[in-house]
Amino acid sequence: MIAEDFVKLMSRMSILDGRDVDQMTLEMWEPLVADLDYEDAIEGLNNHYRSDVRRPTPAHLRKAAELVHRDRLYADVRTHEQCIPHRHSLRDEPGSCRDHHADGERDDRCVNGCY
Template sequence: MNIQETNQLLIRIQVIDNRQIGDSTVIAWHELVGDLDYGMAVEAVKLHQRESTAYLTPAHVRAGVERMLLASLGEREDEWGNRIEPDAVALAAYRCAVSGRKEIGS
């Protein structure tokens, strides 16, 4: 994501938690999440805000994106061969992010 998208992401977060955003905040966040896809980051923020009362940090966004990507891999097994239940919430968020990307590209 570019620096403007990082700013937009922080504005989305600010609406919920009323954090203060300045240029230094945008730069710091961009250094930590700028390599992520914007749509995936937005969906990760939504996941966090639906499920947690913890103050959102860049690590939460990264973990949310990782959770969605893992869910997108389909059925998996643990190291003992037991089926791992799919993360339906994360998979839905992933699909939303991907469909949003296709709409923008059209």
């Protein structure tokens, strides 16, 4: 994310949980979260505040943003006709082979050997 977006993200946290965001805070957080996508980080932060009463740490924010990113990637993978090999996993998560091959049969279109 760009510096301007990072400052907006930190300002949002300041408003929501009352933390002081000074120059030192910005300098400590930036290398830990600057590589995140801004939209993923905002949605992840919103999800955190919806479900957790603790102030988010950089680790909380990273995890929440990664979950948002994963959900966005898998959102369009629902049937084996939409099967995209690099999005496959053996876990029972949205978009995984087991998710859209509920009958347990490996489909010929699953070319990455996922099942």
